[in-house]
Amino acid sequence: MTPLFPTPNHYLYNLITMTSPEAKKLWRRAIKEHFHCQCVYCGETYDPKELTLDHVHPKTFGGKDITSNLVPACVKCNQDKGSNNWLSWMRATFGITQREKLILHHIN
């Protein structure tokens, strides 16, 4: 049964299509909160308003606008990553970190 007041996880995992701007805002916010407002790439904590949502698999390569392809990223990481392969870029920039697992868990 769907709870009356859905948790962020409800938005994260159960919502497929969003139309209203307000719902989309909540959805984007829920993704940031799910990751404790940390940039998944550098691991720094930010104010949610300062965080962007990065398409792990870039839109230019067919990456979808869905929760499992979206992660919070700071502006710098988002821009630096660009349309590079996330794992190659992340390892070249930060070496091998535990955060890889966090992302892999989210996208799979």
Ligand SMILES: [Zn+2]
């Ligand atoms: Zn970052």
